Amino acid sequence: MLKQRVLTAAVLAPLVIAAIFFLPFQYFVIAVAGITLLGHWEWTKFVTMSSRFSAFIFPAIILLASLGFVLPVSENGMSLSSLSGGTFAVIGALWWLVATVMVLRYPKGTRGWAQSNVMQQGFGILTLLPFLWSVLLLRAYHYDATPFLGAKLVLLVCLLVWSADSGAYFAGKRFGKRKMAPSVSPNKTIEGLIGGIAAAIVVTLGAAEYLAIPFSSLPVLAVIALVTAFASVLGDLAESMFKRVAGVKDSGSILPGHGGILDRIDSLTAAFPVFTVLYFWLA
Numbered sequence: 001m002l003k004q005r006v007l008t009a010a011v012l013a014p015l016v017i018a019a020i021f022f023l024p025f026q027y028f029v030i031a032v033a034g035i036t037l038l039g040h041w042e043w044t045k046f047v048t049m050s051s052r053f054s055a056f057i058f059p060a061i062i063l064l065a066s067l068g069f070v071l072p073v074s075e076n077g078m079s080l081s082s083l084s085g086g087t088f089a090v091i092g093a094l095w096w097l098v099a100t101v102m103v104l105r106y107p108k109g110t111r112g113w114a115q116s117n118v119m120q121q122g123f124g125i126l127t128l129l130p131f132l133w134s135v136l137l138l139r140a141y142h143y144d145a146t147p148f149l150g151a152k153l154v155l156l157v158c159l160l161v162w163s164a165d166s167g168a169y170f171a172g173k174r175f176g177k178r179k180m181a182p183s184v185s186p187n188k189t190i191e192g193l194i195g196g197i198a199a200a201i202v203v204t205l206g207a208a209e210y211l212a213i214p215f216s217s218l219p220v221l222a223v224i225a226l227v228t229a230f231a232s233v234l235g236d237l238a239e240s241m242f243k244r245v246a247g248v249k250d251s252g253s254i255l256p257g258h259g260g261i262l263d264r265i266d267s268l269t270a271a272f273p274v275f276t277v278l279y280f281w282l283a
Helices: 002-022 025-046 052-070 085-105 117-139 149-175 190-210 218-246 261-282
Strands: 179-181 185-189
Touching: 002 025, 002 149, 025 052, 025 117, 025 218, 025 261, 052 117, 085 117, 085 218, 085 261, 117 149, 117 218, 117 261, 149 185, 149 190, 149 218, 149 261, 179 190, 185 190, 185 218, 190 218, 218 261
Parallel strands: none
Antiparallel strands: 179 185
16 A cells, blocks of 8 residues: 555656646646545535535535636735635635644534535535635745746645655654544554654755745744644544544545545645745745
């Protein structure tokens, strides 16, 4: 299984990096929107409706409406100070505060939403729509003056999450003893969490320096990396919680060794909104 995961990641990572840097902005929007729609389709496995297609329609309409009618898609003028994608980024960051409470309380508190398809669909929208707009916000950042700065920021978040995931895996495997959230994910340990956050901070500081990404100070960037890395772990735990409630093992099977799209981007769905808000406000 590990070998298959590594091979899949080895193929996907270069494709993701190439798309971030070389796709024209409008095509980048289409690519991220497509990934988000696939995520919404996989989320229908967590919704208690007889038809997955019925559960998919409303989130898909909301996503497409935000792209086509609510928020003009442009690489210019997208910022947290205007009624734009920044609104979704802030909503996403706030949602992950709520999701933290849900994960910490699990399995208590599930009675209110475990059988509510409206709330389950809402959780999917709160998870995936802010992810979409946070990625677009970062990619469009100062696009006119420095076209590749936004691409570097998107890559930085990916590197942060990937390093947190790898650091947590190896630290947990070597030192893991104390369970972090046994009722949600029995294999995750506090030692793994510490190792993942430490790896994320080191990689983020090094990558930001190498990529010449502007930030106000090293301590500020370290704090942003710390909070974002913690959020990425929470994203993984939240999806595990929703899968447990729905009684499913993986969100899909499109990625060998990884499961579905959601299984691969669960950490990113939390990391992008949190990083976007913190970077735009603090860095």
